[in-house]
Amino acid sequence: xxxxxxxxxxxxxxxxxxxxxxxxxxxxxxxxxxxxxxxxxxxxxxxxxxxxxxxxxxxxxxxxxxxxxxxxxxxxxxxxxxxxxxxxxxxxxxxxxxxxxxxxxxxxxxxxxxxx
Amino acid sequence: xxxxxxxxxxxxxxxxxxxxxxxxxxxxxxxxxxxxxxxxxxxxxxxxxxxxxxxxxxxxxxxxxxxxxxxxxxxxxxxxxxxxxxxxxxxxxxxxxxxxxxxxxxxxxxxxxxxxxx
Numbered sequence: 001x002x003x004x005x006x007x008x009x010x011x012x013x014x015x016x017x018x019x020x021x022x023x024x025x026x027x028x029x030x031x032x033x034x035x036x037x038x039x040x041x042x043x044x045x046x047x048x049x050x051x052x053x054x055x056x057x058x059x060x061x062x063x064x065x066x067x068x069x070x071x072x073x074x075x076x077x078x079x080x081x082x083x084x085x086x087x088x089x090x091x092x093x094x095x096x097x098x099x100x101x102x103x104x105x106x107x108x109x110x111x112x113x114x115x116x
Numbered sequence: 117x118x119x120x121x122x123x124x125x126x127x128x129x130x131x132x133x134x135x136x137x138x139x140x141x142x143x144x145x146x147x148x149x150x151x152x153x154x155x156x157x158x159x160x161x162x163x164x165x166x167x168x169x170x171x172x173x174x175x176x177x178x179x180x181x182x183x184x185x186x187x188x189x190x191x192x193x194x195x196x197x198x199x200x201x202x203x204x205x206x207x208x209x210x211x212x213x214x215x216x217x218x219x220x221x222x223x224x225x226x227x228x229x230x231x232x233x234x
Contacts, residue, residue, distance in 0.1 A: 002157070034222070043120070043207055043225030044159070089159060103172060104223065106151075108158035 003027045004092050006107035014115050019077040021110050023090030026071065030092040034104065035064060035075050038087045047088070048075070077112075085114045120226035122208050128232045134196040137229045139208030140189055149223060150183055150193050151207040159207070165191065166213070198233045205230050 005024045013019045021035075031052035036044035050057040050064045050073070057064050063076045077084055090107040121140040129135055141148045149164040163173040168185045176183070180199070185191040195202055209223040 006158075036223075036225075041227065043209070043227050044223075045225070046222045049222070091159075103161060103164065105161070106159035108156070 001026075002108070003030075004090055004105050004107040006088075006090055006110050008110050009108070010111040010113070012113045012115055013080045015082060016079045019075075019080045019084065019112055019114070021075040021077075021088050021090075021112065023073050023075075023107055024071060025073075025092050027092070027094065027105070028071070029094040030105075032093045033064070033066060033073050034091045034093075035062075036089040036091060036106075038089065038109070044089055080112075080114045082114045082116055085112060087111050120208055120210055120224055122206075122226035122229050124229055125227065126230045126232075128234065129198055130234050131199055132197045133233075134194065135198045135202075135231060135233075137193040137206050137208075137231070139191045139193070139226060141191070141208070141210030142224055143189065145210035145212045145224070146188075147211045147213055148185060148191050149209040149211075150191070151209060151225075153205040153207060153228070162193070162206075195231075198231075200233045203231055203233050 003026050034049040035047040037047045038044040048059050048062050048064050050066050055066050061077055066073045087109045089109045091104040093104050120142055123138045146167050150162040151159045152162055153159050160175055162175045163183045164171055165185045168188055181195055183193045205228045207225050207228045209225040211223050
């Protein structure tokens with residue numbers, strides 16, 4: 001049973017526009033969420049995270065929104081750039097925000113393509 | 117630091133053969149994870165270690181899979197015998213424990229080992 005779901009396997013966005021990647025989860029015990037970015041032939045790299053005590057976290061062009069009641073989070077990239085073309089994985093943990101979120105549950109990923 | 121180092125990067129083997137994947141975590145990291153990536157299931161956690169001790173191996177699919185961490189700088193994932201359905205990319209990742217507010221527990225992944233079992 002997939003506890004973290006990314007229902008869009010792929011997304012194409014024009015350069016300069018906003019990219020919105022979505023993620024849903026089913027486990028109400030998840031309290032820490034992360035986004036990882038993966039280029040071909042490389043391992044995933046950490047992008048941004050959010051604790052369940054917040055509903056928004058921003059880092060430059062990247063913003064993650066969390067809607068706990070809907071068990072939904074999204075990643076916004078504004079403006080989108082060609083270098084953002086990659087696979088984006090949503091991940092969640094129920095380890096607690098003060099210590100040790102060791103066990104991450106990942107989604108299946110969304111392939112984002114930025115069209116120049 | 118060179119990051120998490122995995123070998124081999126590519127492995128092609130025949131069904132029934134033993135496969136050993138290797139991982140060197142980042143020095144100072146006390147957690148090590150083995151993940152498997154497939155199209156259908158995304159990134160699945162197979163097993164993780166804390167201070168070289170296996171903590172959770174509930175993701176290991178079958179008894180054909182085993183993992184060891186004999187010391188803080190080395191881990192292996194072994195599949196014996198291998199089957200075509202084991203074909204996937206296997207990632208090793210490491211992290212350090214502590215408060216997530218301090219940036220801990222962010223996994224650093226290796227480049228992966230692509231396994232093809234014919």
